[in-house]
């Protein structure tokens with residue numbers, strides 16, 4: 036085994052053991068939590084190693100990068116897009132991303148649905164990204180996402196689009212809030228949405244520094260990069 040492969044393999048084992056502990060503590064099942072390895076900025080050789088180690092859920096933030104990597108790697112990988120969406124990139128994103136986590140407005144959703152229809156895809160999985168920021172006017176805390184007050188309407192509208200399958204909510208913990216409070220808030224928002232729209236029941240939350248808190252608060256999709264692949 037190459038040095039790099041041993042390194043990634045050990046890091047992955049350590050993350051897996053932390054996931055197992057968090058799942059146990061939360062009284063949940065390991066199979067309820069999908070691990071997405073966030074491969075942005077890492078070279079193809081690292082992605083090949085992740086594939087050899089059995090990972091099949093890969094996350095990317097930029098279309099320019101994800102589109103190239105997806106072409107080079109085996110087709111049984113599920114590609115997740117979780118970066119900020121630029122409208123003019125949606126057409127390309129639609130061709131390679133199996134799941135889009137960062138939909139935060141109806142215009143993008145509607146465009147992605149139309150593009151998916153054109154591609155013959157009838158149920159592109161998407162999450163609505165929610166902003167957990169407490170201060171709307173502080174640009175430094177702005178990491179994208181719809182405001183909780185807009186969610187019910189946006190959910191209802193997106194559920195009517197023909198080629199999208201809206202499966203849940205995604206969020207990134209704001210810098211000025213503890214992950215525990217942030218993900219507790221997300222779980223609460225998710226519960227409200229789920230009570231009106233039962234199929235919108237997944238939660239994409241948790242990164243290298245806060246995935247245990249996310250698992251405790253119901254995350255079904257965790258997105259981990261640096262803890263597996265190292266610092267970018």
Ligand SMILES: *Cc1c(COP(=O)(O)O)cnc(C)c1O
Pocket residue numbers: 073075096117118207241242243244258259260261262
């Ligand atoms: C980069 C990124 C991740 C992974 O971050 P790490 O800290 O490397 O685990 C997860 N989600 C989003 C939205 C990201 O941009």
